[in-house]
Amino acid sequence: MPEPTLILNAVAIQRALTRIGHEIAERNESSSEVVLVGIQRGGVPLAERLAKALAEIWGQPVPSGSLDVCMHRDDLHQRAAPHVQPTVIPFDVTGKTVVLVDDVLYSGRTVRAAMDALNDFGRPRRIQLAVLIDRGHRELPIKADFVGKNVPTAHTEIVRVRLAENGGPDEVVLEKR
């Protein structure tokens, strides 16, 4: 088995998130209308980190929630039932700019499910998408607004995002299957 390739180390992840934070602040001038929603599981700690970065930029707290998309997936009849994680959105999304946050953007199907799931909580003014890694191979017409790093990959490769919140060192690696 070949050695995994390091794509981002801890410093690079932090730098990417800081830059995304500034890009979100630049794109959305009215800070009071922006909320962050992390997609379970990888997106949740990233949304929390982005919320902190944005709070520093704007000088006011930025709400952050978590969204599980299992019940809205389009492949439920093809696979064993996924483990459903908690959805916690302790604020009203109606009229807000919701920035969906995920670790890796791949087929785009998770993001589609997330947009459907979000609809059950209200009608956001707009939805934007922030991802740490865009690895290509989209199967749906979905594009990220904010990207930490674009990584060209083969289908046979796996992008692993490890974060301190989940017990790892902060790093992104590319593994061969």
Next chain:
Amino acid sequence: MIWNRKHLLDIESLSAEEIGLVLDTARAFKAVGERAIKKVPALRGKTVVNLFVEPSTRTRISFELAEQRLSADIINFTAEASSLKKGETLKDTARNLEALNADFIVIRHSASGAPHFLARFLSSSVINAGDGAHEHPTQALLDTFTIREHKGKIAGLNVTILGDILYSRVARSDIWALTKLGAKVTLCGPSTLVPRVFEQMGCRVSHNVDEAIREADIINLLRIQHERQRQTMFPSLGEYSSLFGLSKARLAQTKPDVLIMHPGPINRGVEIDSEVADCGRSVILQQVTNGLAVRMAVLFLVNGGKGPQELAGGPVIVSTVPA
């Protein structure tokens, strides 16, 4: 842990991990029920047949609402208004329902093992909503869910099941679920309804209610199942009530944080005093709310289950219940 079962036929064959997965999944579905929009598209385009050959109100409406909240299409089939009354066999009825491309069959039947029987030849997923005096798996799952929600755990708790154990499928499923998760189960009631043979299932059997409830963390009351009794198992309801009913005076001798549970329908003044049923320690109505979440979780999980299901031999029933 991956859920690989296509059917939910009983608790006996489930592992503690599988029970835990259902309870974890149910927690997420309970949260769905607290939202403004309580419906998710997980079973969109799927057809569920509710085949209730034996009368049921709360289990049937709980399953129906669970199915609707998962966006499934529903066919309700009751014994009173069906071809079963015209002499069609259960097998033929089920095959006709399958010919309509039903994806799930939720069955309630007075014969123990009826769901296992259907699962052997149908390609649909079969969910047991209560079969005779054998099992009522979703009731046990909602009971354990409710206990875990209040106590934070199951292992090490003293659970006393009080009442008609002999004829109770709820008792059997509860015993399997609770003992698998590490609870200490005591069964109590008249010796005619709580025979010592239940000790083989890993329970303690007591015929002294005051002793049985003193150290209990949970008291689960069961109704006297008149409809299943062929002969009188105790002299009178009044005597049952005074010897085994959960009265206010008896409640006063229990642990201050004891939970009072009942699968319903309750018979006020028989197995439970009216005031006890409505008191702060009673979680009887929370059980109903949780039942909905648990049934959504079960449907969600078996929808993805494709794997082999052990069906050889059929159900094993511990006591010899007059069929």
